Amino acid sequence: MSDRKVVEMKNVSFKYEKEWVVEDVNFSIQEGQFLGLVGPNGSGKSTLVKLLLGLVKPDKGTVQVFGKPIRQFSRWEEIGYVSQKSNSFNSGFPASVLEVVKSGLVSRLGVFRFFKREHTQKALDALKIVEMEAYANSNIGELSGGQQQRVFIARALVSDPSLLILDEPTVGVDAKHVTDFYDLLGRLNRESGITLLMITHDIGTITEHATHVACMNKTIHFHGDTDEYEEFNDQDLNDLYGHKVHQLSHNHGEVTP
Ligand code: ADP
Ligand code: MG
Numbered sequence: 001m002s003d004r005k006v007v008e009m010k011n012v013s014f015k016y017e018k019e020w021v022v023e024d025v026n027f028s029i030q031e032g033q034f035l036g037l038v039g040p041n042g043s044g045k046s047t048l049v050k051l052l053l054g055l056v057k058p059d060k061g062t063v064q065v066f067g068k069p070i071r072q073f074s075r076w077e078e079i080g081y082v083s084q085k086s087n088s089f090n091s092g093f094p095a096s097v098l099e100v101v102k103s104g105l106v107s108r109l110g111v112f113r114f115f116k117r118e119h120t121q122k123a124l125d126a127l128k129i130v131e132m133e134a135y136a137n138s139n140i141g142e143l144s145g146g147q148q149q150r151v152f153i154a155r156a157l158v159s160d161p162s163l164l165i166l167d168e169p170t171v172g173v174d175a176k177h178v179t180d181f182y183d184l185l186g187r188l189n190r191e192s193g194i195t196l197l198m199i200t201h202d203i204g205t206i207t208e209h210a211t212h213v214a215c216m217n218k219t220i221h222f223h224g225d226t227d228e229y230e231e232f233n234d235q236d237l238n239d240l241y242g243h244k245v246h247q248l249s250h251n252h253g254e255v256t257p
Contacts, residue, residue: 012061036210080156104155145172
């Protein structure tokens with residue numbers, strides 16, 4: 001893990017309307033980290049991601065990606081993004097898996113404008129990483145939620161990003177495939193060296209996979225490595241969520257009631 005900051009937010013506040021949705025956030029991700037971002041519904045997690053992607057602009061503070069102020073940043077192919085609820089194509093959606101993955105090569109600046117033969121190869125390589133190459137010619141809508149999610153990850157990986165951002169990627173993936181899914185993310189992080197930011201509701205199991213955890217409710221209430229997170233106790237989490245939650249601990253096998 002290096003000291004290079006892939007993402008850095010300083011004193012960032014943002015509101016859509018009157019109320020602050022993100023408030024005085026100071027936050028950074030170092031190259032090589034697998035950061036799990038947790039927090040209650042409506043706590044500003046997806047908005048934080050939109051700020052990182054330059055989709056909304058902060059009212060206060062600064063956002064840097066790969067060491068550059070976001071206004072000056074142009075290498076968007078360095079960032080793969082799987083949005084919340086992206087795995088919701090219905091069975092009639094007229095696109096093959098290969099086409100969906102190739103669409104990841106249409107960057108904001110149109111750097112990869114045409115679907116050349118090497119683009120097909122890149123798309124097949126990305127499908128191989130997520131173990132979905134056998135489905136290249138299937139219709140995207142015919143796949144299960146978990147399979148579709150893998151295809152969306154392939155689409156995000158097709159431009160060889162160094163940062164992959166996933167917004168609640170396990171929603172819609174059935175429980176028995178969630179472990180496989182995390183294993184895939186772990187491999188991308190450790191073996192391919194991709195920095196990961198994953199928003200998740202799995203406040204307990206995240207420590208088995210992520211290297212670092214941040215807890216957010218408008219502002220960042222905790223940010224540390226997984227050992228420090230295990231010391232950030234149930235009471236702190238209850239305060240963060242504003243109601244009783246139970247941190248599922250893989251050490252003791254406790255289960256959320
Ligand atoms: P989270 O991802 O943690 O559930 P969001 O970032 O989606 O939270 O939302 C934070 C708050 O901002 C919520 O109160 C939500 O209703 C509000 N919000 C989100 N998107 C918009 C929008 N486009 N316009 C107005 N309010 C929004
Ligand atoms: Mg969200």
